[in-house]
Amino acid sequence: MRRGFASDLHWSDVTPKEMWLNRRQLMAGAGVLTLAGPAAAKIATVPSRYSTTDAPNSLEEITTYNNYYEFGTDKSDPATYAQRLTVDPWAVQIDGMVDRPGSYDLGNILAGVTLEERIYRLRCVEAWAMIVPWIGFPLATLLERVAVQPGARFVAFETLMRPQEMLWQNHAILDWPYREGLRLDEAMHPLTILATGLYGETMPKQNGAPLRLVVPWKYGFKSIKAIVRISLVEAMPQTTWNMQSAREYGFYSNVNPSVDHPRWSQASERRIGAGLFGARQDTLMFNGYAEQVAGLYAGQDLAVDY
């Protein structure tokens, strides 16, 4: 029986970072490698042609300015409160219209995957922006491996529900667990990645460890964190912010400077880390990825399908 790419390997079988760092030090000590040092102590990735050439935000900015309401509504909350989250063991339930449904250990998902560095613009619906050097792989590769069935039209995602560790799940500020969704063609687009790290390191917990979605042409809340379930479905799935306020957060939520959020303009954005003066810049259609993704929406009125 075909079991897809499932193996006996578990996420916990991955060599701990301390160990492989140590190994590099030994090699450097033996004079094998002259590249040793911090620069070499990174997850092995290949560069991507989809990366922007803009300079990324600092690691500190990326890891201390987060919207992750499971850990609090203040942007500094996740950096503090996400640290209690257990991310190992971690399994993702893949179900719905796929040939090989099941609970996949994260180690299985990552086995044989080529990790790429994708330096992407990130645009929050709150009109601020960052540049993040993600590490990840195209969602399409995972979807191809579980074999999506012809009737599937949407992909639904769910975040972990664990109120003992995600303390704000005890408060009904949102309808937990956090849910997001993409149309299948959006999910299969090469820009859409599942990210497992950033800045050459495994994903910080406040950024959505151990596995999160990154869809760079959509507002940040579409890029769901700490994913435990991926379902291939026929009908457009419910999504958390849309359930909270459908008028404010559409299913598509493509970055679009000409379609305002009812409570604020989307025409421009503030670059985090750009200082007090001159941080505001024009927002680009599809967050600057129009060339790659505009075709997905041919014939759609984006003011209606916001």
Add this chain to the structure above:
Amino acid sequence: MWARWINDLLRRVPAWPLYPLGMLPFAVLAWQIAVGNLGPDPLKVIEHRLGDLGLQFLLAGLCVTPLRDLTGVVLIRYRRALGLLCFAYASLHLTTWVFLDLQLRWSEIGADLTKRPYIILGMVGFAALVPLALTSNNLSVRKLGPLRWKKVQRLAYLATFVIALHYLILAKVWTVKPMLYFAVAMLLLALRVVNLRRNAPAAAR
């Protein structure tokens, strides 16, 4: 008894030190900007703290009358300072929004001022504070006469309502802090309504 004791004590405390004391939080903020310890997004910290302070001084000013009615402690001598400090922080908050947040993008500022309910409310609140600030001097009291001057000062109630609402509808989800401020503001306004009703027949007599 103890209220009189406090009032006697306060007779020796002038109002003017409130101004430098009230501007201390601004000095702290300026120092934090200078050394750069406001985190990854200093603009929002500045904008929000100035807004918070404006609302705090506004609510503090509104506490003066109920405090007298309920306890007999009279702080009316300090209310002008509280009001002017509120106006100072509201002005700084608005200035921050125009110069540092929107960075003089006038078309976007114009769009915000006509389309965004929370911006409109904030602006109405500020507009209501302007005549209060302009008449917060002895000359104005004398020129307008105490009755008309009092009427002008009632704009504070409108300002309180719209400013508390401005803060409440700004958040994406219901969070405790704006709800708390809104509740306090509504309570302080409700005390006025109760007071007006109590005083109405007396005025008719």
